[in-house]
Amino acid sequence: MPDYCGDLAKGVIDLDEEASSAAMRGIIASLDTASPDELTEGVRRLLPAVQQVSIGNGGQAAQVAAGLIEAGADPFVLLDVLVERVTDGLEHAVRFPVLAEKDGAAFEAPGTQEEADALIERAARAAAQAGIGREEGLLITESFFTVDDWIPSLLLPLQQKRVRQALPGRERLAAAAEAMSDHADAAPWLFGLLRVIDDEPFLVIHRPTGRAYRLTISGVGDNFQLHTLLAATLIGDPAQGLIEGDRPAPAWIAAATDGPDLQPAGGVRGQFELFGADGERIWGEGRPADIPVLDGHRVVVLDRPSYARSWNTGRVYPLMHPEITLDRVLPAAEATAWLGRITDPSD
Template sequence: MIFGKAGFGGAVADFETAVAARDAKRSGKAFVRLQETFGQAKEAELLDAGPRLAAVLEHAPPGPRAVVAVLVGACVERGADAERCAPGVLAGLRTALEAAVAFAEAWEATGGGAFPAPDGGEPGDEAVERAGFEATVGWWTLRQWEMAAVAMLNHPAVRGRAGDRGALLHLLTTVERASGAEFTYLAHALRVLDDEPLVVLHRTSGTGYALRLSGIGDNFQLHTLLADALIGGGHVAGHAPSPQEVAVCRDTPGQVDTVGSFDLTAPDGGSIGNEGSPSGIPVVDGVRLLVLDEPSYRRSWPAGRFLPGMRGDVILERALEPEETRRWFAQVSPARELTA
């Protein structure tokens, strides 16, 4: 039994003290208590614990560090201040990504072979021997850092202050290429755009619109919210999503079956997949430009948010004037003919 008060709040205090003292044995015991008592934590304890645990992440032992980051993420999901928690979590994510890159390089340099998949347990002896302890832990705990980081990035204020998202995404892409693994939630969260201007051209009607999007995790979500703004708003003809379909794409939990309203098309005539993200929409004259074509076949999917903790929105700012619309259409390739 270590010193301190009972419950989750006491475990947090004990973990802080043990980490500050660099006492591995005591921090290990406090770490176990953190996990054992989290489920019974009161709201006030969670609000207080998130920033405190985030502040000591950098100095926490490498093994427990990622799990503590997940606890921080869980505190944020229960209401703890994401802006105060995010710096420690995102710094830890960067360290883990850098270590995972080093692991991939060491693995290749020592003979390569099947890349080990982390199973949530302890790293295997071979991995540690070939890449070293810190690099191996970085790779082995990356799924946990993904969970913690996405919990932070769900918040627009965090995304606005996370100026190194491009660097984190570059590291993540390097790890994915080397390992063959995908960290799709983290990749999408790092690519999310906020307050982003978007020009949309509706080819059938020859009309254009200026919109602004925020917090959109993927193009399925964008598709539904565009259909609501333009078709539901009475600007163009087509299939309008129901209020329930729109709600789950904006901020309501759950999924609702929907039917596609458009083909999303790039200015050069290429297809833009619903599986992608708005960050992949091409930029023309400093603004992302998207063409909406009539659906070439019937598509259906569960409407909702790929990142369910993130609020998304598409705001229609104005319809473009005819001359302005013509100038944009002049930069767009003709519609591709469908072949049987």
């Protein structure tokens, strides 16, 4: 495995398509039997290519590195380099639409060398009209059409909590991913992962009973998933301070945690209506990071559902395993005090 990765790095740097293809076949053939140490050394051998090659030629090496990380390689060997390359690529790419306006016609990704040569010339003319150098204009154009190939190299490792917690340059990367979300298919998925919160204290109040709970939550991709996990955690024996009701079906819980079937038959049904402490509805399409904080806690108010609601997917990031811990059931007096501080949506 490491030797094949070294061959791939050399082939990518030398722009040797035949050598790169042979190395790829070797990597694929040896992937299932490679040990974690071999996988990590393979990633290390890919480092020169990921660092050196242009953004237009390095996407394959970056994606191979991500595949090795998924198989068990140490994600930190390449993390800093990948973050820098992807961030830089996104920041250049987002400048392309303004550059393209100077040309006055639509740009399409080239499918042949002839089309690539024509694109280069058009980009160079547009750069001159925009008052920037030819090389910079070409880098902007190349980034726009190829940065999407690099983004998967971060989508896989960022589904690991330890990687999210150690991620360098998070705010800069998130801003760049958000800015490119309308232009690069993978950018919204990257931005979503960068908004994932970990080890966050949540205060959950069940309005019909006045009961309240303190939880710690990590690795939840959207509020549909959060809804299912809260129901699975808090619906139970009222004698233990939990909420009476029907817990989510096992297939729904599996889809929201670590089960292989992300879309259970018949979809996932909700048990509550979710509101923030400000009385605003918490929409399923949103993220836990959007939920307002009150005194150091993200507050979720569970209410009776006003209508039946369901959704298809249990979790949006298949390899990201959520953590949700019920730390304590609040005493009645403390729960009542919290209930008195939240806004009723009917007010």
